[in-house]
Amino acid sequence: MRALVSARLGADFTKLWTASAVSNIGDGVTMAAGPLLVASVSSHPALVAGAVFAQQVPWLLFALISGAYVDRLDRRRLIVAVNLMRAGALAALAVTLATETVTVAVIYTVLFLLGTGETLADTAMGALQPSLVAPEKLPSANARLYATFTIGNQFAAKPLGAWLFVISAAAPFGLDALTFTVAAALVARIRSAPAPEPQPRASLRGEIIAGVRWLWQHRLLRTLAVSMGLGNIAFCAAFAVFVLYCRQQLRLFDIGYGFLLTAFAVGGLAGTTVAAKLARAFGSTAVLRTGLIIEVVTHVTLAVTTTPWVAAAVLVVFSIHAMVWGVIVASLRQRLVPSHLLGRVGSVYALLELGGAALGSLLGGLFASALEITTPFWIAAVVMAVIAVSAWRPLRQATA
Incomplete structure (x- = not known):
């Protein structure tokens, strides 16, 4: 191997x-x-x-x-x-x-x-x-x-x-x-990594602003970054209370909860084996658009189902999509961003990803406490539907 x-x-x-x-x-x-x-x-x-x-x-x-x-x-x-x-x-x-x-x-x-x-x-x-x-x-x-x-x-x-x-x-x-x-x-022991290209040295603040500005001016990468940040808020708001969802909605306890987490991990592993093949076969645009639809369907399905095997199936599909999306977006960013900006642009993605996750986890607990255990999933479905509509046209550039 x-x-x-x-x-x-x-x-x-x-x-x-x-x-x-x-x-x-x-x-x-x-x-x-x-x-x-x-x-x-x-x-x-x-x-x-x-x-x-x-x-x-x-x-x-x-x-x-x-x-x-x-x-x-x-x-x-x-x-x-x-x-x-x-x-x-x-x-x-x-x-x-x-x-x-x-x-x-x-x-x-x-x-x-x-x-x-x-x-x-x-x-x-x-x-x-x-x-x-x-x-x-x-x-x-x-x-x-x-x-x-x-x-x-x-x-x-x-x-x-x-x-x-x-x-x-x-x-x-x-x-x-x-x-x-x-x-x-x-x-x-890596030998082929090039030395950093000489660049005009600005202040640290100026360099950070330059990276953020470059990303914001690139329509496709800006769309992917914002979609990921908002999508993480939606996802983590729903899954912050997943253990309680399993108990109250699916009537599962510790073993069943562990089974669903395992199903999620299995789907992610499957996603890594098909990501490159799907991008080559259908183009990045079609795969990314399909992924947004999968997100909406996942949240709606989890909001309405009370059947554990249905939840397991949809989680496997969702985690395949999440891994495929991650591989394609990382590859696009690495190809499109100039080498001297890769660190700064990548750090903006990381900030949006983790900041969205933290905010989503906080909101999910608040929504579930004040309303119903499935409320975060319904909210996530609406948010992802809006993201899908907004990102649909800019994603045309992904395949090109």
Whole structure:
């Protein structure tokens, strides 16, 4: 398999892909063990929830700034340095656990550093990839990266992280430190990544504004970015109360809830295998438009059905669409954005994606508390219908 990928997409992409696979396993292990660690130190709900926020808030604080630095610096070296920094932070956490000196403040600090590193490394990886892969092969490359994330982070790592934590609280974090070290070594071996092109140096604020302005003036990418941001508000508003929806609407409890989450992950994995093929067969425009229709149908179906297998089926289709949409949009952005702006434009997408998710989660809980458990799904269906109508014509440019 490794040789096949190397032959089709290049040896340097294989190193990047392998580094992503290794670090995704480590990330998944920490995501599973992190809540267990916080709960073992403090049972206060606010402190447990705060640990999740500590890792997410850097995206809201630093996404645009990180994008500017990704365009200023050597992206390969930046990824190596950030991965080593994250490995050091996790190793320090493992030491405090082994010596029984860990505190909530230490955990929060490490999680904040991990989230900050994510804003730099993830943005730099997306900006580095187009220099390693031919433009026509970007959909296949992105599909492989998305598949790696789904398999490593969602399927394999979560049970491994919980199991390691039971054996030793320090073990999952030590393993994650090792995965970041290995990932750094792999990226350091990439040879074809070009040095940053010399650009007139403006202030950091000016560079950020230049990236936002460029995106806003590009009709197709602006449409995709706004659609993604608003779509995430709609999606997360509906799925913020999904566990309660399963209990009250579908009459399912823990095992059934886990089954639906698994169905969602299976659909996502299937989406990575068909994304590039669908784009080639039908064109990006048709696939993206169909995806918007799927979003509307998904929310309406979940709002009206009380049958678990219907919900499972629609979630599989939705997650296939979500993965296909992600692969196509990432490939379009990597092809259309000038190399010296890839970091900044990618950071705007990340800010809209995560900001939309945070706002949607907050709104979903409020709507469900004040009205019915299915209200967020109805609202999401209306929002996605408006997005579909508004984006329909601009999406014509996607295939061209």
